[in-house]
Amino acid sequence: MSTTLKSLRALSDPTRLRIVALLERDELSVNELQEITRLGQSRISTHLGLLADCALVQSRRDGKRTFYKLNEHAEAATREFIQLAIRGAKELPEHSGDQINLKRVLTRRREQAQVYFNQIAGRFDRVYGPGRSWQAFGHLLLRILPSLVVADLGAGEGLLSELLARRCKKVIAVDNSEKIVAFGKAKAKRNGLKNLEFRQGDLQNPPIDANSVDLVILSQALHHAENPAAAIAAAHTILKSGGQILILDLLKHNFERAHELYGDRWPGFPESDLHRWVENAGFKKIEISVVAREEQPPHFQTILASGEKH
Numbered sequence: 001m002s003t004t005l006k007s008l009r010a011l012s013d014p015t016r017l018r019i020v021a022l023l024e025r026d027e028l029s030v031n032e033l034q035e036i037t038r039l040g041q042s043r044i045s046t047h048l049g050l051l052a053d054c055a056l057v058q059s060r061r062d063g064k065r066t067f068y069k070l071n072e073h074a075e076a077a078t079r080e081f082i083q084l085a086i087r088g089a090k091e092l093p094e095h096s097g098d099q100i101n102l103k104r105v106l107t108r109r110r111e112q113a114q115v116y117f118n119q120i121a122g123r124f125d126r127v128y129g130p131g132r133s134w135q136a137f138g139h140l141l142l143r144i145l146p147s148l149v150v151a152d153l154g155a156g157e158g159l160l161s162e163l164l165a166r167r168c169k170k171v172i173a174v175d176n177s178e179k180i181v182a183f184g185k186a187k188a189k190r191n192g193l194k195n196l197e198f199r200q201g202d203l204q205n206p207p208i209d210a211n212s213v214d215l216v217i218l219s220q221a222l223h224h225a226e227n228p229a230a231a232i233a234a235a236h237t238i239l240k241s242g243g244q245i246l247i248l249d250l251l252k253h254n255f256e257r258a259h260e261l262y263g264d265r266w267p268g269f270p271e272s273d274l275h276r277w278v279e280n281a282g283f284k285k286i287e288i289s290v291v292a293r294e295e296q297p298p299h300f301q302t303i304l305a306s307g308e309k310h
């Protein structure tokens with residue numbers, strides 16, 4: 001039988017006209033169609049099967065449910081049939097009841113989607129949400145970073161350096177541990193990051209030319225330096241004019257075991273010390289604030305300090 005005849009036959013039944021008209025607004029599951037039309041499930045499924053055979057509707061599976069909608073990719077002739085069917089359905093006595101029921105079902109669906117978010121409102125940042133992670137947010141924020149030359153001082157194995165290298169022009173990762181530098185180098189090579197260069201050296205006298213980088217990062221590294229003020233002054237030296245320093249470190253704490261557990265030389269820093277060192281090094285537009293507090297004892301707090309070289 002020709003496609004035209006098949007479509008005409010499919011649309012010769014008032015129930016199928018009702019179904020086509022109901023799918024005009026949104027996709028619907030078999031259960032929802034059943035609730036709206038008050039027809040049995042097997043009848044609905046048979047009608048949907050016939051409509052799908054003529055490419056008037058299409059379906060998608062979502063777990064155990066199947067959703068139907070008007071065929072988005074229908075050819076011109078089929079689209080005309082769909083429009084005719086919708087016009088025809090409007091003349092049926094069931095039409096206004098169908099539309100009222102459809103509205104109710106769609107409203108309930110929207111409300112159900114909101115129930116979860118209403119429940120977690122006010123705790124949003126503390127509950128698990130699939131796909132929401134600081135790592136993903138980090139990648140998002142990277143997209144707004146211009147193509148910079150970055151020095152990551154006390155870089156470790158390059159957790160941050162690797163992330164930055166995916167966006168920046170060049171990243172120079174400096175660490176004084178021979179083993180860590182070797183490991184970081186090998187990892188960067190494995191990951192194909194040709195613009196990430198590891199150099200062994202001290203963050204108080206980094207092996208980087210003066211006035212050569214746009215951004216210096218000291219992430220949880222300063223509290224390992226013998227002379228933190230000297231490290232900040234060295235950062236100023238290697239920065240180009242207009243360049244920026246970003247320091248992430250611990251706010252002064254009383255957790256004495258940090259020395260033995262993490263090899264920390266300093267128990268974090270008071271904001272006032274950081275501010276003074278950054279200012280004395282010659283930075284302007286200084287901003288310092290606590291940006292994170294750990295939930296578990298000893299509740300380490302992270303400070304973010306920044307300044308610009310002029």
Ligand SMILES: C[S@@+](CC[C@H](N)C(=O)[O-])C[C@H]1O[C@@H](n2cnc3c(N)ncnc32)[C@H](O)[C@@H]1O
Binds near residue numbers: 175220
């Ligand atoms: C806590 S890790 C931080 C790693 C990385 N910046 C991060 O945020 O994941 C501190 C790193 O600083 C390095 N480090 C300690 N003292 C240093 C110094 N004087 N000069 C250069 N690197 C140093 C250590 O080898 C270690 O890899």
